[in-house]
Amino acid sequence: MKRKTEVSELIFRIVAYFILIIFALMCVYPLVYALSAAFSSSDAVNGGKVILWPVGIQGKAFLYVLTDNVFWINYSNTLFVTFFGTVWALGYSILGAYALSKKRLLGRHGFNFFLVFTMWFSAGIIPQYQNYMQTAQIFGSIGITDLKWTVVIAMGMNATNIILLRNSFEGVPSEIEEAARIDGATELQILTKVYIPMSKATIATVALFFGISRWNGYFWAYKVIPGEQRYSWPVQVYIRDFLNEYTTIANGGNVETMDSWNHPFATTSVLYSMVVCAVIPILAIYPFIQKYFAKGVNMGGVKE
């Protein structure tokens, strides 16, 4: 059955397409611009000639970043923090969420409240900072002087993720658990052999939530790791430091012609090259994780 398309429908659809396309282009444009500016000549970048495509192509800015040792040390720190931070957070989150998902757990509501309260109220920046400094001191006193470990262990908690896992575990039919128990499985075996395989999608989502927030983490790493220990910085702190250092007026006027910068490419090209390097891993996994995120969001924290 073919129906005559009404005028109102047509107009609505045209408007919808128009706005969506504009918005979608807006969302990718800054990244395209960053990529183009990274490979454009100093004159083109400083003269505002780069709009979409690279103008006066050069690869030296990118090469400058590729050969910047501190950048790559910090890059490896980010990889380190992302990997261990995700494993650590996922470890205690899965164990805790599994226990919380059990109706027979005494004081279940109390433990839930303990968790959820941290979503409602946070102590704030100053107490949190004091706490991290104490943690760093204790870690130092037992021989862990690298502040990366403070970042890995003490940061990146997310109660929403635990609740997501808990809800997913609650969805596993209890008959399967009973069957496993009759077969003589221990609690840990039930978790690893029954629950984890059955909640793979949620665990992947939560792992990605943890991973992305670790990869992108800036503020606390910046606060806790001082400039003297810049070899322990994650790459985000380095990028921001570069932005402050080389593209600011506070450091003496026109930095593009500053004495300290006598390279044939603009400082902003270097910055954009760093941005490109920092975004590439996310862009690389993004197509694969996109559907998980959509699923994860819809599972939501909403209950009952």
Next chain:
Amino acid sequence: MFKLKCDDFLIYDEATGKYSMSPEQQVRDETERNKWKSTGFGILKDWRLYAMLIPMILVYFLWKYMPMYELIGCFKDPTTGDGLHVATNRWTGLRYFQQLFTDATYSPQFWRAFRNTFITAFYGLLFGFPMPIILALFFNEVRSNVARSIMQVCVYLPKFLSTVIVTSLVLILFRGTAAGTQSIGVVSKVFSVFGADSAMVEQGLVFTTKYYRAIYIISDLWEHAGYDSIVFFAAVIAVSPTSYEAAQIDGAGKLAQMRYVVIPSILSTVVIMLIMKIGGLLSVGYEKIFLLLGTGMLPAGSGGVAESNYEVAHVVSTFANELSANDANKAMGTAAEMLNNLIGMILVIGSNAIARKASDVSLY
């Protein structure tokens, strides 16, 4: 003469003149005791389950609840202790709260930060809330799955970029010539075409009181609107096609279908998300504001601090963070942020309670 009310569990022995427990009650007591015993055994038998909780509880206790203990620092003089442990500080009572509300320097700054927190949050809600819904409705209009997927991939993307990268892009794309470069940022150019004040474009729009909020909100929309549309889109595609057909047969045009079919169907999702947003109103992303306020890329003559920007950008968190640079002000900063977070908590709990009442849906 008078009969005891407790007949059902006591028996009166005429011979000895003593009361004793009735057999029924003895059985009841025994079951009660066994219940507690079996609970104890349950915990013992289930110790593995409880052990699984320990790492999570420990982590949350050490790094979420211990900072809350540090809050007592707002009643203590931060210069008296060892600077690391709040317990070593001397008690001062409410002095720092008093300072926060009456001090000639800090009180206006605090109220400014408090006002900015509300205004930033309010604008964020006003523009940030409808946008994802509109996007979701529009996505529903795209008939081709491939085209829709491509557009969705594009609009979700900014969510995954780090705050550092987003703010770097904002600072550079909106920069003015005053920032020591020969050209204005690409997006500044677009703004100037649409009639932005040229002097302000020169200065860098992010650093002007007039445009800061607009840029903040736009960049927030850019970051989150696409991703937030996921939830609404799921609600929109859940609307049964038969509803549309029925509406069409009744002669409903596109807008009427929106009005009478789609909007009522997604209303519950909208209400929940709105309540959620209101709950998180005061926890504005301080990381982003901190980075936008940073000393980088400032206009000439500002001496490294964008004071003009502080007027509209400073929120309570960044205000507290700034205070913490000076040891003597730490307690005041703690007090300021605690007040903010307490109000935030009341908003969350209140909105959640309303949600529970209104729709039987609650978040927690």
